[in-house]
Amino acid sequence: MRLLHTSDWHVGRTFHGTDLLDDQARALEQLAGLVAAHGVDVVLVAGDVYDRAVPNAGSVEVCTRALEQIRAAGAVIVATPGNHDSATRLGAAASFAAAGGLHLRTRTAELDVPVLLSDTHGEVAVYGLPFLEPDTARHALGEPGARSHADVLGVAMDRVRADLAARPGVRSVVLAHAFVVGGEATGSERTISVGGVETVPAGVFDGVDYVALGHLHSPQVLSERVRYSGSPLPYSFGERSHRKAVWLVDLGPHGLEQVQRVDLPVVRGLSQLTGPLPGLLADPAHTAAEDHYVSAVLTDPVRPLDAMRRLQVRFPHAVHLEWQRPGSAGALRYAEKVRGRSDAQVVDSFLTDVRGAPQAWESELVTEGLRAAEHAADRR
Structure with a gap:
């Protein structure tokens, strides 16, 4: 059986206020192309399908179309909610969706109930753990003593292993969807630390043939069988050096056989430019960035007027x-910066900065x- 491990689609996310739905639609269409090209049987989406608990209509449309494209390419889909999703909303009509090959595993109380899939070697049990926020998950699991992420995931995996023990072979x-020790954050992930x-x-994941992780946005290998796929698009300029993948x-008759990395095509590049505004607008070295999302640090002696509009003439994105x-000067604490200065000097310094x-x-x-102002205060 061949699986495609993805996560963190974040459909509906914006990038510094810019709508990404068109980019996300293209990226997810590429996933459907990989399903067809590589004969994928199952696509795994390990959380954060949407970027918000209540996605807007455009986000739902893009996500629905992507799921339809993946299903039409020949794969069934198993998806779980992450810390950005609403498990209840994502799981609405899950039983009907499963009949069409979309398995939405959103209920904490049923995390040890697998999706059972078959190939020529027998069955594969796919367990979808929804994001487990400790304060709510410990009650759903009936484990009031489970206070941390490690505690609730430990309970969840104990239940998964108990179910597996009853399914020999x-x-x-x-x-x-979790922050596993050894993983490296990119800066665009929302913290999941609560209490x-x-x-x-x-x-905590011992005893399983493959663990498809979500939450961190770059592809990472924690062990041969425990991996992050990362997001299909970059969601911060800190990810501009990452190659999304x-x-x-591949699962063989006795478990994991091999894992291959497949790099994803770049939908739109990221560039971070530094220099005086006239140089950025004229330097031919920045030609490649004209179609990129651009973050610019201006170093002009005086703050340029209307800088963003002028920058977008050459770099529309x-x-x-x-x-x-x-x-x-280097950053100073406010008290140090104003010590011994008159009000007029403080204002001059502010204007200069x-x-x-x-x-x-x-x-x-x-x-x-x-x-x-002083005279007015004296008269009061």
């Missing part, structure tokens, strides 16, 4: 902009304003 796959330590040890997982005045050194007439205007 059955191969096993687990989907889980305890968020990380869990990889050993999925895992092709510029989404983030900041200004760093050349030669500015955010815009550039004020001209003489501006400083005089500030002084006059402060003097007027």
